[in-house]
Amino acid sequence: MAAVSGLVRRPLQQMTVRDAINQGMDEELERDEKVFLLGEEVAQYDGAYKVSRGLWKKYGDKRIIDTPISEMGFAGIAVGAAMAGLRPICEFMTFNFSMQAIDQVINSAAKTYYMSGGLQPVPIVFRGPNGASAGVAAQHSQCFAAWYGHCPGLKVVSPWNSEDAKGLIKSAIRDNNPVVVLENELMYGVPFEFPAEAQSKDFLVPIGKAKVERQGTHITVVSHSRPVGHCLEAATVLSKEGIECEVINMRTIRPMDIDTIEASVMKTNHLITVEGGWPQFGVGAEICARIMEGPAFNFLDAPAVRVTGADVPMPYAKILEDNSVPQVKDIIFAIKKTLNI
């Protein structure tokens, strides 16, 4: 995937998503000695996907900890550490493995501040790659945005580009609540132009605020993570046909920035949502429900439409996998259908 250019013409640094996350973690580890990283292969192996490259060498055994392959165990240890006052970053090699530990994420982390009547915060970050990769088949391709987004007490973010990745991981680490950071393996190696302000050690992307990546007038296209790039591609193609899409990068799944989406829909009168996860009870389903509950409903000229992963366990064969994830052509098709073109 080629680098996506920003709209601003300044001499900009290029930064891959992987390096952006690495830089964000490095800066936070340096800033606060209570911050530490634990997970499988994060230390001596430099990270299964090299996201934590160089950190063990810099910070040592006390701050960067290799765990045995025991998700439930080390997630529980991490939550305990957070309760006791440390600020752990708990990496799941992929979020598929977080299912082994999901009780710790939900019952020990997410609900505790509430259950304790405000006494016990859990300042923990759970991060790792989420969703489909390439050819990793059914058990390694699931998107957990809807699963984690469902739970009060959790914050859930989903970065798309390098700026998102750095800013959100830093905000997540500084947040006193459990934050799930859903990265994307296919985005790790993608370079983006990195604006000057993102290079600052205090650069933060606020949790709970979406970003309008592209302004438009005809239709609102809402997405998160890798599909944001597909939406921008679709928008470029449609622009040649005179259709101007407003593309919104959610950045945060929970708490959802519905205000930005509503304002956009009230301007464009049309809405599609795009996500990699399954359709049923998904992120798009929630957006559509909320639009109906708010002022934007009366501005819709057509029903809102969802573009999602296919409702099947991810198949391995390439032709089947390609048709199980939302492609640019599916987005274009949905946009045209909504606009009745």
Add this chain to the structure above:
Amino acid sequence: MRKMLAAVSRVLAGAAQKPASRVLVASRNFANDATFEIKKCDLHRLEEGPPVTTVLTREDGLKYYRMMQTVRRMELKADQLYKQKIIRGFCHLCDGQEACCVGLEAGINPTDHLITAYRAHGFTFTRGLSVREILAELTGRRGGCAKGKGGSMHMYAKNFYGGNGIVGAQGQIFEAYNMAALWKLPCIFICENNRYGMGTSVERAAASTDYYKRGDFIPGLRVDGMDILCVREATRFAAAYCRSGKGPILMELQTYRYHGHSMSDPGVSYRTREEIQEVRSKSDPIMLLKDRMVNSNLASVEELKEIDVEVRKEIEDAAQFATADPEPPLEELGYHIYSSDPPFEVRGANQWIKFKSVS
């Protein structure tokens, strides 16, 4: 005379030999069987263990040799196909560990049930699937054993429950130990200890690396997993133990994988090339069996070479098929979501894309 000798050679060669074998072993008489000493297993909560000698028949020896060589060459072919990007995603190879899957199968019955994790290609073969079906599954084609929908980590066969991608449930294993012992389930828990969990050595991951003792109240054996005869005898012993109603038992097979954890792991950042080379030259399971058979006149070097040639051809043919077979049809994307259900509609990437789901 020549005809008679040829007939004798066919009889001696045994049913395991393909009729197409061109080797004339007419001038040599092989032993029918030989007795070998095998390493004593370390025992946990057991008064006695498997025998320290075993008899290997020529027929079995040739069968095991062929099977191990097939697994070896199949895995190396998978390596090649992966580097050519014809196999995608994850690919965890078991070359070096052939004595485990072949030895295990030699000690159990086809009606016994087996389940394993993602390093499963060898077991898929020993449980009865063909190299063709396995390679075609790796390449994601319709002739694959899961019709191309599962890939490397999700291969199944009769009495073989995969091929599973999610591991690391250390706690779950202790739950399983507890229930198996409580209810005296006839279950052999096997640890293929290849010294590393992905990139982490066992010393860095386990408070006790005596895995065969970790069942605590469950008896255990530690077995030389590079010696197929040792694995076979240990398995026979363990199976007999279970079948006699005594409950579960553990087997730790000390083995080694030549490849990294998966094809994305070069396998040399956490271990030395010297270590890999040492295992290859001193403990290679195929070499060990070959030496034994040749030295006890169970087979000739030429005969085993002939098997190598046949295996190579079988793998080549299977790889050809696996590369040429078409991908599964798009219309079947939604098939097999539920079992035994009437057909229904499956949603695709948007509400206008629909697939049919058939059980």
